[in-house]
Amino acid sequence: MEGTRSHAVPSGANGNSVTAFLLSVPSGPAKPPAMNPFNRRHFLGAAALGAAALSTLRSRAADAPAPAAPRTVKLGLIGCGWWAMVNAKGAYKAGGAQVIAICDIDSANLETTAVEIEKIQGSRPLTFKLYEDLLAVTGLEAVIISTPPQWHALPFIAAVNRGIDVFCEKPLAYDIREGRAMVDAAAKSKSVVQIGFVRRQSAAFQAVRQFIAEDKLGRIINVDAQINFTAGTASAVPVAPPPSLDWDHWCGPGPLIPYSPQVGHRNWRLEQTSGQGHLYDWGIHLIDATRFILGETSPTAISATGGIYRLKDKITTPDTLTVQFEFARCPVTWRHRLWGSAELTPEFNNGIFFYGEKGTVFVTDQRWVFLPNGKGAERQVNETKSDLVPLHVAEFLDAVRHRKPVSATVAEAHLSTSAVKLAMIAYETGARLAWDAKSEQITNHPEAAKLLKRAYRAPWKHPYAG
Incomplete structure (x- = not known):
């Protein structure tokens, strides 16, 4: 967890508005009190002694050996889109990583990524179309899977069956039975597995988890998690796929659908046969964070309502959705809207509200706010800073080297994905x-x-035997 800065904001006339609730007022430096002569002489003497001690410590530090660099982990990338490079750069920032092989079924993506990696690390990785060939590379220790969800289960299971460690993007799987097969395969192997729920590294979410665990919010009555933003779309008119892209293989075990820019690279997130929509692709971060903070496992009942109200003929998943998850501790409501006003407030377009007996907490990636109950109560605004992806990948690499536990296990990911x-x-x-x-x-x-x-398309076979 990285550092936290907090300050109180007094309630005002707009105390009931969301904007006022989230308002952050920076505090200026206070004027220091005057120092009397005795305190000044005492201070100067202490400062001289402190300077001498600091000089001695610096001398000793200069003589001390530098910490050893972490052992280099040899990585492979399965999937070479833009987010694959975000994950790879997280590994480079963490230190002690070398990408020795990459694969993608789009030869243009493959070459672009190979060139970028060579510029960063000074050596060109081996390149393959198929993940099966990548997994056979001698010396490969771990892979980062950054494909759409329909291509998570099969390479994941193949990797852990070989004893290769895996960092896999969220959501864990396309369907719940795939997820169960992945959990079971990982349990039978000795592989380290980290799933890309990077918000488990957020100092803000970690602080709220501790705050609630210490009963400072009292009994949690309800939770609202939500996001509002204007989704970008492309043409949904079917056209021939780019010559570099094996579209049949991209669709993989799912149905072979007509190619259009709207269902291809980047935009697949809102396509039902691959990304399954905004809750499944992005909202899952906040559902996982809610479970993490509350210590919850699975809901006992789920209901949902919504539709495609603004983006008809563009996407195949709801642009407006409300879901009620009935957890043992309290109900959790999810909302998203992919059109209209881009932000939840002038400062935030996503976050989680925890409503408790003693007040309300709002949390987003780098900030959390506590509003106690009672007239005139002061809002406590806490600003944090966490470099989420590099921290999450660094935790994975450290676990690969030292066989340590990780924060986003495959079992936890299965619960959130389910x-x-x-x-x-x-x-x-x-x-x-x-x-x-x-x-x-x-x-x-x-x-x-x-x-x-779901039924798999031949020649692929669903990994769940039941």
């Missing part, structure tokens, strides 16, 4: 779903239960 998948099933069926987490079954809706595992 929750948002159930939300999307509830949206698709229009039903309130009852969920038995122990058996991983929807118990009240046979048609919805069929969506826990």
